[in-house]
Structures are given as C-alpha cells and as structure tokens.
Amino acid sequence: MKEFKKLLEQKDFSKDDILRLLNSEGEDKTLLLKRSREVADAQIGKKVYLRGLIEYSNICSKNCFYCGIRKGNRAQTRYVMEDEEVLDCARFAYEKSYGSIVIQTGERVDSAFTGKIEDLIRQIKELSHGELGITLSLGEQSDETYQKWFAAGAHRYLLRIETSNPDLYLRYHPDDGNHRFEERLAALERIRRAGFQQGTGVMIGLPGQTLEDLADDLLFIKNLDVDMVGMGPYIEHEDTPMFSDREQLMSRMERYQLALNMLAALRLMMPKINMAATTAMQAIHPDGREEAVLAGANIVMPNITPLKYRECYLLYDGKPCVDEEPARCHGCIINRIQSTGNQVGLGEWGDSRHFLAKQVCKD
Ligand code: SAH
Numbered sequence: 001m002k003e004f005k006k007l008l009e010q011k012d013f014s015k016d017d018i019l020r021l022l023n024s025e026g027e028d029k030t031l032l033l034k035r036s037r038e039v040a041d042a043q044i045g046k047k048v049y050l051r052g053l054i055e056y057s058n059i060c061s062k063n064c065f066y067c068g069i070r071k072g073n074r075a076q077t078r079y080v081m082e083d084e085e086v087l088d089c090a091r092f093a094y095e096k097s098y099g100s101i102v103i104q105t106g107e108r109v110d111s112a113f114t115g116k117i118e119d120l121i122r123q124i125k126e127l128s129h130g131e132l133g134i135t136l137s138l139g140e141q142s143d144e145t146y147q148k149w150f151a152a153g154a155h156r157y158l159l160r161i162e163t164s165n166p167d168l169y170l171r172y173h174p175d176d177g178n179h180r181f182e183e184r185l186a187a188l189e190r191i192r193r194a195g196f197q198q199g200t201g202v203m204i205g206l207p208g209q210t211l212e213d214l215a216d217d218l219l220f221i222k223n224l225d226v227d228m229v230g231m232g233p234y235i236e237h238e239d240t241p242m243f244s245d246r247e248q249l250m251s252r253m254e255r256y257q258l259a260l261n262m263l264a265a266l267r268l269m270m271p272k273i274n275m276a277a278t279t280a281m282q283a284i285h286p287d288g289r290e291e292a293v294l295a296g297a298n299i300v301m302p303n304i305t306p307l308k309y310r311e312c313y314l315l316y317d318g319k320p321c322v323d324e325e326p327a328r329c330h331g332c333i334i335n336r337i338q339s340t341g342n343q344v345g346l347g348e349w350g351d352s353r354h355f356l357a358k359q360v361c362k363d
C-alpha cells in the first residue's frame with residue numbers, strides 16, 4: 001500500500017506503472033480516485049464546464065463496426081436538423097450560460113455539408129455576440145475544411161483515435177480504404193495544424209482489447225500531447241456487426257470501473273487537460289458522470305438536441321436521457337455537478353489549461 005501511495009505521487013509513469021493503476025481495486029482504487037481529483041483540484045481547479053451537445057445529423061458515410069448510426073444500419077431513420085432548430089439550441093445554451101456547445105454528426109465530407117456547417121458556426125457566433133465557444137466532432141476532414149471551420153469561429157475539435165493499436169483498429173473498422181488508421185492520425189495532425197485545441201480519446205472494454213492495449217492508449221494520448229480527451233466504455237449496439245462479439249466482453253460494470261481507472265490514471269499523467277465525463281458512463285451507471293468528475297473529469301456535455309431526434313442518434317444501446325427535455329436536464333445537471341463538491345463554470349469557455357500553457361510557452 002505504501003508503495004502504491006508512492007506511485008500516485010509520481011510525475012512520469014511507465015507502462016508497468018499504468019498497468020498497476022488500471023488494475024487497482026479496493027483500497028488502492030479509492031486512493032487512486034482521491035489522488036486524481038486532488039491533482040485536478042490543484043492544477044485546474046474545482047470548476048466543471050458545460051458543453052451543450054447538438055447532435056446535428058445522423059447521416060454518416062462510414063461503417064465503423066461498433067456504431068449504431070453507421071451507414072450500413074438500414075434500420076435507422078436518418079435526419080438533418082433544420083437551421084432554425086440548430087440556432088434555437090445554440091440560443092438555449094447561450095441563455096442558460098453554458099459557455100460552449102459541441103456540434104456532433106456522422107461523417108460527411110461533401111461541400112453542401114461542410115459549407116452548411118461553416119454557415120451555422122458563423123450564425124451561432126453572431127447570435128451569441130461571439131460569446132459561445134464551439135467544439136466540433138465531425139470526423140475526418142481535409143486541411144481546407146478544418147481551416148474554414150476554424151476561421152468561421154469553432155476553436156476545439158474532437159476526433160477519437162478509438163484504439164491506438166493499428167491491428168485492433170483494423171478489427172473494428174472495414175478494410176475498404178475509407179477507414180484507415182494512418183488517415184485518422186493524419187487527420188488529428190491536420191486538426192492541430194488548423195489551430196484547434198485538439199481532442200482525442202478511446203473506447204474502453206472493446207472485444208479483444210487488453211489492459212496492455214489500454215495502457216498503450218494512455219501513453220499514445222500523452223505522446224500526442226493532446227489538449228482534451230473524451231473516453232468512455234464501449235457499449236454494444238444490437239444492429240451492428242460487433243454485436244456478435246458480445247460474448248467476449250467484460251460485464252458492463254467492469255467496463256465502467258475500468259473507465260474510472262483510465263480517467264484517474266490519465267489525470268495523473270496529464271494534469272491540465274480537459275477531460276470529459278462521457279454519456280456512455282451515464283448509460284451504464286445513473287451517477288456515471290458525477291463519478292467521472294470525482295475521478296478527475298472536468299467537462300460535462302448536457303444533450304440539448306431536440307427530443308424528436310434523440311431516438312435516431314443512438315450510437316449504442318441504452319443511451320440515457322432520450323426522453324428528457326433540455327430544460328429539465330439543465331437543473332438536473334447543475335445539481336448533480338454541485339453534489340460532487342465542484343462548481344459549474346457558467347458562462348465560461350473553460351478552455352484546456354494544457355493548451356493555454358503551451359501557448360504561453362510559445363509567446
Ligand atoms: N462521426 C464522428 C462523431 C460521432 S461518433 C466520429 O466518428 O468522430 C462519436 C464517438 O462515439 C466515436 O468517436 C466513438 O468513440 C463513440 N461511439 C460510437 N459507437 C459507440 C459504442 N457502441 N459505444 C461507445 N461509444 C461509441
């Protein structure tokens with residue numbers, strides 16, 4: 001135990017150290033989670049920032065084997081939100097002082113789509129007098145597209161690597177030239193080059209994924225020196241090819257517990273990054289987001305998509321809040337965050353301190 005406490009004080013972590021953190025349970029786990037929250041408090045403070053999540057469209061040109069809105073899922077009705085609906089969501093976030101929104105969709109690279117996103121970014125900036133921060137989660141795009149979205153006013157971008165093991169990446173995606181690991185890495189590089197705060201992440205508890213793979217994922221994230229991370233448990237969706245691998249999975253609760261250890265370990269490794277308490281955590285445990293905050297997460301993304309679209313944006317089974325009005329979620333989320341002893345950073349962008357520290361060094 002004494003040795004474990006010493007491990008928690010370290011600044012650098014070897015793969016073996018990370019494996020010990022990921023394996024921790026009982027008293028060790030309690031110490032790990034306590035320490036990771038302390039590190040967050042000391043390095044980035046006790047504020048949790050909100051990002052109102054707008055699931056703009058579920059049309060996707062890709063076929064990731066794990067995802068419920070993959071192109072090949074013919075059971076899924078497709079939608080694109082009306083412009084006015086998107087602007088209403090943004091107005092709601094602005095009026096509620098969320099500080100930021102996230103726009104997420106399936107992946108599309110056609111110019112009708114990329115141009116529409118550019119317009120929407122500009123309009124959202126205008127209606128909020130430049131005050132709403134905008135994060136994008138719109139998949140792999142060209143340099144030109146990333147640059148034009150950045151110029152329009154978005155300033156953070158999330159693109160998960162999903163797994164840093166190229167062999168596993170190949171297992172979870174079709175080998176059709178449209179889902180290449182190297183291309184994912186290149187897109188992450190383009191995101192940074194365009195000027196965005198760069199975010200990535202992985203799914204935890206995928207079939208065939210070992211603890212070693214997850215330790216490597218954390219080292220990958222650290223080496224990439226990203227500014228933000230969103231990672232959460234993999235949850236199977238019955239209309240996807242990967243559903244047939246479900247016998248190989250850990251129990252959902254085991255995936256959840258492992259995700260808490262992943263969050264805590266990464267907070268020790270990268271004290272100043274922004275780290276999300278993901279919806280997938282809440283899908284497994286009703287208090288999942290709060291427990292993630294207690295493990296060191298500092299970002300929560302309340303879903304503000306109009307109710308009528310929620311049922312159509314199911315990446316995995318059992319997604320929570322599909323029938324909760326955004327207005328109701330609002331009070332609920334504030335209370336829930338405060339129950340963790342943290343405050344909500346209302347009206348603030350809550351940019352990554354990791355990113356800001358790098359900017360100061362550059363100047
Ligand atoms: N199309 C964009 C954004 C939408 S998907 C993209 O792929 O980047 C956003 C994230 O949802 C993905 O990065 C993936 O990590 C997660 N996701 C998809 N299917 C999932 C599942 N079955 N369980 C858990 N997370 C899933």
Ligand code: SF4
Pocket residue numbers: 060061062063064067068069070071105106107139
């Ligand atoms: Fe499309 Fe993203 Fe789902 Fe892959 S994970 S199928 S790119 S929405």
